[in-house]
Amino acid sequence: MTFNYSAGELQVRGHKISDIAAQYGTPVIIYDEMYMTGMMERYHKVLKSHSIPYSVSYASKAFSSVQMIKLLESQNMELDVVSVGELYTTLAAGFPVEDIHFHGNNKTAEEIEYALDHGVRFFIIDGLDEIDLIEGLASGLSDDDGVNVLIRINPSVEVNTHDYISTGQEDSKFGLSLTNGAAKTAIDKIQKSRSLNFKGIHYHLGSQLDDSTPFINAVTNVYSWLDEHQIDLEILNMGGGYGVKYTEGDVRFPIEEGFDAILNHLKEVTAASGRKLPHVMIEPGRSIAAEAAITVYEVGTIKNIPGVAKYVSVDGGMSDHIRTPLYGAEYEVVPVTESVLDTSVSSHVVGKLCESGDIIGKNKMLPDDLKRGDLLAVRTTGAYHYSMASNYNQMRKPAVVFVGESGVREVIRRQTLDQLIENDVR
Numbered sequence: 001m002t003f004n005y006s007a008g009e010l011q012v013r014g015h016k017i018s019d020i021a022a023q024y025g026t027p028v029i030i031y032d033e034m035y036m037t038g039m040m041e042r043y044h045k046v047l048k049s050h051s052i053p054y055s056v057s058y059a060s061k062a063f064s065s066v067q068m069i070k071l072l073e074s075q076n077m078e079l080d081v082v083s084v085g086e087l088y089t090t091l092a093a094g095f096p097v098e099d100i101h102f103h104g105n106n107k108t109a110e111e112i113e114y115a116l117d118h119g120v121r122f123f124i125i126d127g128l129d130e131i132d133l134i135e136g137l138a139s140g141l142s143d144d145d146g147v148n149v150l151i152r153i154n155p156s157v158e159v160n161t162h163d164y165i166s167t168g169q170e171d172s173k174f175g176l177s178l179t180n181g182a183a184k185t186a187i188d189k190i191q192k193s194r195s196l197n198f199k200g201i202h203y204h205l206g207s208q209l210d211d212s213t214p215f216i217n218a219v220t221n222v223y224s225w226l227d228e229h230q231i232d233l234e235i236l237n238m239g240g241g242y243g244v245k246y247t248e249g250d251v252r253f254p255i256e257e258g259f260d261a262i263l264n265h266l267k268e269v270t271a272a273s274g275r276k277l278p279h280v281m282i283e284p285g286r287s288i289a290a291e292a293a294i295t296v297y298e299v300g301t302i303k304n305i306p307g308v309a310k311y312v313s314v315d316g317g318m319s320d321h322i323r324t325p326l327y328g329a330e331y332e333v334v335p336v337t338e339s340v341l342d343t344s345v346s347s348h349v350v351g352k353l354c355e356s357g358d359i360i361g362k363n364k365m366l367p368d369d370l371k372r373g374d375l376l377a378v379r380t381t382g383a384y385h386y387s388m389a390s391n392y393n394q395m396r397k398p399a400v401v402f403v404g405e406s407g408v409r410e411v412i413r414r415q416t417l418d419q420l421i422e423n424d425v426r
């Protein structure tokens, strides 16, 4: 674990969390940069060890910011975007456009045009009508190499995760069906088009998956379908979804053994049908960023309802922590300064927003002597926290800080009050 206690104080790489909170205020999201680069290296290492062409494309929806994108570039990562906003952020960071992949189940004409104008030439097609849309907009391009496309399909494999983050099944707004003919129709259409180059298949099975079984089943299903229809591909994109540990009960996706198993299976399947190994792409998001960060809050009102519950309110809430209200996600909540008392008491940690569902964690064991002004840290908040933050109750989005080899630096400043109304007509 990257955030540990030393002399009774939570710290990261030798920096006291309380010092960082004092400097940047609360709520603040604090990332350990080296945890993230370490995760990127692990993906590179295991894929490289199989001597296959590959790329690791970070899903920027997990957490995106100019400094994050610069960090990704320094680690030879490629990058996925799903909106013109994610693309804009990526380009603003100077990320190489040839390494950007455009995803999304409803890319608008404006987004496609913007992406093409800025040099994006790699799209993941997620609907039949999108083929005509991209073809129409790409046909006017002056460069004649065309636009590379994958099609997103549903490999119909079972996954064991929350319904809202399970995506590879037949009944889904994402992807094209292998069984009802949509995927085949898409490939035929692309192969006939003048501006699009069919490069291969993409699927994303779901999130927070803890073993390689669904990935192995997807390879089996996809290659039997490719064999049946005699389709060749250059690129196989297996998506993301590699699980992380939020609480004791969670199992991390075993990156090294998991990819050994998936890639060995891929080698067997391709050899059996006399095919070349494809370029393998993967799209981890959460597993790179989630465990790299904590959110630090200051405790405010504490409400003890005798015989009922103890409520500890903090200075943020569902505006920066939506995963608990939305998915019932569980987190570890710990005091930044260890209590000298040995007694802890079950407490509900809640936010300051006007919703009963504004809960960070129920029944968390926290020091009995916790008081106003103390700091609490919520672990594993590096993915889908800042990126899902809102301004509900006109809350300002928190500050984000990276701790790296060069020390502590702010990478996103806290929103200002002025920014809350900057688009308001006055």
Ligand code: LLP
Binding pocket: 059, 062, 080, 103, 165, 204, 206, 207, 208, 239, 240, 241, 242, 283, 284, 285, 286, 287, 323, 383, 384
């Ligand atoms: N590739 C595609 C096409 C995706 O749709 C996703 C996530 C990823 C890659 C990255 O998946 P990851 O490795 O981060 O699990 N808001 C939800 C997560 C939604 C994920 C959607 N797609 C949450 O907070 O759990």
